[in-house]
Amino acid sequence: MRVCRRANFNAAHRLFRADWSDEKNQTIFGKCNNPNFHGHNYTLEVWIDGNIDPETGYVIDLKIVKDLIKSEIEERFDHRNLNLDCPEFDDLIPTAENISVVCFNLLRTKLDSKYSLTIRLWETENNIVEYSGQ
Ligand code: NI
Numbered sequence: 001m002r003v004c005r006r007a008n009f010n011a012a013h014r015l016f017r018a019d020w021s022d023e024k025n026q027t028i029f030g031k032c033n034n035p036n037f038h039g040h041n042y043t044l045e046v047w048i049d050g051n052i053d054p055e056t057g058y059v060i061d062l063k064i065v066k067d068l069i070k071s072e073i074e075e076r077f078d079h080r081n082l083n084l085d086c087p088e089f090d091d092l093i094p095t096a097e098n099i100s101v102v103c104f105n106l107l108r109t110k111l112d113s114k115y116s117l118t119i120r121l122w123e124t125e126n127n128i129v130e131y132s133g134q
Helices: 022-033 062-077 096-108
Strands: 002-013 038-049 116-122 128-131
Touching: 002 062, 038 062, 038 096, 062 096, 096 116, 096 128
Parallel strands: none
Antiparallel strands: 002 038, 038 116, 116 128
């Protein structure tokens, strides 16, 4: 059985590598390399796989997941500049792929190992990434 809690956060980023030339950054990252950053309204889906607890009828109380997302993700990243404000991205380009890995790792350590975890991150309506730990 799989259950999901969805959340939103707004954040700014810039995709670039300091060890590449301006020209190469522009070729690879295009508009996402805008030096003055740009923002996204991210939608995060946290999917949890487990068995239905016969006592509660829940896989997991989604209020617990809601609170975890708030403390681990929203309070860290909402209304932040991922490049400048968030040490998680000091040495990591804040692509949707890497943001989903960071979110996965933050939540994984807080979740009982009996659950499987999948992160789905919507950067735009049409650009979506998914990470389950590999
Ligand atoms: Ni972007």
